[in-house]
Amino acid sequence: MTLNLTLKIWRQAGPDATGQIETREAKSIPIEASFLEMLDIVNQEIIQEGKDPIHFDHDCREGICGMCSLTINGVPHSKEVGTTTCQVHMRKFNDGDTIWIEPFRANSFPVLKDLITDRTSFDNIIAAGGYIDVRTGAAPDANSVPIPKEQSDWAFDAATCIGCGACVASCKNSSAMLFVSAKAAHLNTLPQGQPEKDKRVLSMVRQMDKEGFGNCTNQYECEAACPKLISADNIAKLNRDYAVAAVKEAVSMV
Amino acid sequence: MNKTLSFLTGFWGSSIGKKIVVAVTGAVLALFLAGHLSGNMLLFIPDEGHAFNEYAYFLHHMLHGAGVWVARIVLLTCFTLHLIGTIQLTRMNRSAGQKYQKETSQRSSLSSKIMIWSGLTILAFVVYHILHFTVRAGNEYNNPDLYTVIYDGKEYHNAYKMVIDGFNWAPATIFYVIAVTLLCSHLHHGVASIFQTLGLRTNKTESLINLGSKVYSLVIWIGFISIPISVITGIIK
Numbered sequence: 001m002t003l004n005l006t007l008k009i010w011r012q013a014g015p016d017a018t019g020q021i022e023t024r025e026a027k028s029i030p031i032e033a034s035f036l037e038m039l040d041i042v043n044q045e046i047i048q049e050g051k052d053p054i055h056f057d058h059d060c061r062e063g064i065c066g067m068c069s070l071t072i073n074g075v076p077h078s079k080e081v082g083t084t085t086c087q088v089h090m091r092k093f094n095d096g097d098t099i100w101i102e103p104f105r106a107n108s109f110p111v112l113k114d115l116i117t118d119r120t121s122f123d124n125i126i127a128a129g130g131y132i133d134v135r136t137g138a139a140p141d142a143n144s145v146p147i148p149k150e151q152s153d154w155a156f157d158a159a160t161c162i163g164c165g166a167c168v169a170s171c172k173n174s175s176a177m178l179f180v181s182a183k184a185a186h187l188n189t190l191p192q193g194q195p196e197k198d199k200r201v202l203s204m205v206r207q208m209d210k211e212g213f214g215n216c217t218n219q220y221e222c223e224a225a226c227p228k229l230i231s232a233d234n235i236a237k238l239n240r241d242y243a244v245a246a247v248k249e250a251v252s253m254v
Numbered sequence: 255m256n257k258t259l260s261f262l263t264g265f266w267g268s269s270i271g272k273k274i275v276v277a278v279t280g281a282v283l284a285l286f287l288a289g290h291l292s293g294n295m296l297l298f299i300p301d302e303g304h305a306f307n308e309y310a311y312f313l314h315h316m317l318h319g320a321g322v323w324v325a326r327i328v329l330l331t332c333f334t335l336h337l338i339g340t341i342q343l344t345r346m347n348r349s350a351g352q353k354y355q356k357e358t359s360q361r362s363s364l365s366s367k368i369m370i371w372s373g374l375t376i377l378a379f380v381v382y383h384i385l386h387f388t389v390r391a392g393n394e395y396n397n398p399d400l401y402t403v404i405y406d407g408k409e410y411h412n413a414y415k416m417v418i419d420g421f422n423w424a425p426a427t428i429f430y431v432i433a434v435t436l437l438c439s440h441l442h443h444g445v446a447s448i449f450q451t452l453g454l455r456t457n458k459t460e461s462l463i464n465l466g467s468k469v470y471s472l473v474i475w476i477g478f479i480s481i482p483i484s485v486i487t488g489i490i491k
Contacts, residue, residue: 010355021355074358100356107350172362173347205270214350215269215343217369218447219362233456240453242270250261 002028003090006098007042009054012111015118019111021100031091035078036061036068038090039101055114063087063227066162069169070115071102076166076225084164084227104169108176108211119165121211122179126163129203130183132192151189158185160228170225173214178222180208181238182230188241198245205242266339269346270451276339277451279332280444284470286329287441291477297490303414307403310413337377344370365439372436379433386420395419421485430482438475445470 005026012019029038036058043053059067068085072078078088093099101115109117167178184204187193193200216235223232265271296306314322365372385391394400395416403412421427446467449455455463484490
């Protein structure tokens, strides 16, 4: 079974160029194709016409790398729950549908070309504090550090964030709070993350502010868009951890 | 001293710090509404305003008259910080984002989308409300010949009559009802947001907080619109 679709695709020649929506028919798209494979098919036709293909980000195409982006009909990674763009399949669409395809939009994610955005701002936030200073030497024995089950579950859930940026793209304020809170919660929940907890929270939030992301207004669009179903409870935890860390910093003697 | 100042400006200057200030001041203002409403419910006692006028007298004379000013200063400070904080945050949020050609939202409530507009309407309302019943500008409510009542040989300002006269003018009643409705919308998103911003929301408390926020905003709404509506329909006279 195949579909005939109308695509409204954002085309932008470069970071400083003015972009616009281009309308293109996508004919005979097999329903088994993934969304990115549908774009591959369209691109093949564009290349055969001798034109510039649609540029989009992708890597693993199995939903775990965080490279693919796009908003599909205004929703990052489409309205499918807990799904990355690469895992959206064309069987979710109907014959004759019009599909709007735009890049993730936020000033902190400048468009490089067409649907590709520069998400370096996320890397800068991780570099500011999203790590633990590892000791060198052999890996510790499993279970040598006891961790309560609830805590390890929470840390694991937070750690599943693939850093794609859908939270920012879905947020009306372009806030990166879900990403930052997941990355901070992952380490702040575990014993290994404790020594640098306050420093981490302060540095990551300050870097987030410096990158020009907006502020969370608790609408939870991010939670709805997140392909890894990261909970906004992490944001509450980040708020709490930040308040504690800021006060501790103010009253500390060093 | 300098370090304290730099902590305060740093906290206010950070995204989460500013939001925490907005949440705490919002909580103070939301709790004030509950106190304000419970006092105003005395209007419904059918004693021609005796209880209400004594209550108003008590508010104006507690701590030798200083109490009302302490409350006013605390509320004005909270209101100002809340206002400046939210306007700054809104401006930052607008400059951080870009428009989609195809706009969609999946989960945002209507009240969360209009927070700045409901908030600014409440600002206009508060200014009007204070001029109307506190400063009593452009009306006769400060005239002791018209608005004095005597209980046990002691003179009281007849605040009860002031409320009735105030709401018998239809435009005032209409504006009150509109403003209080937007206040209800503001609280619906705001009260739940206080818990999230202060880090008190988890998956265990989420449903309770959402329900509490709805109930609280509805109680405030019904309570406050009941007064002008009761006056204009003659239930309170």
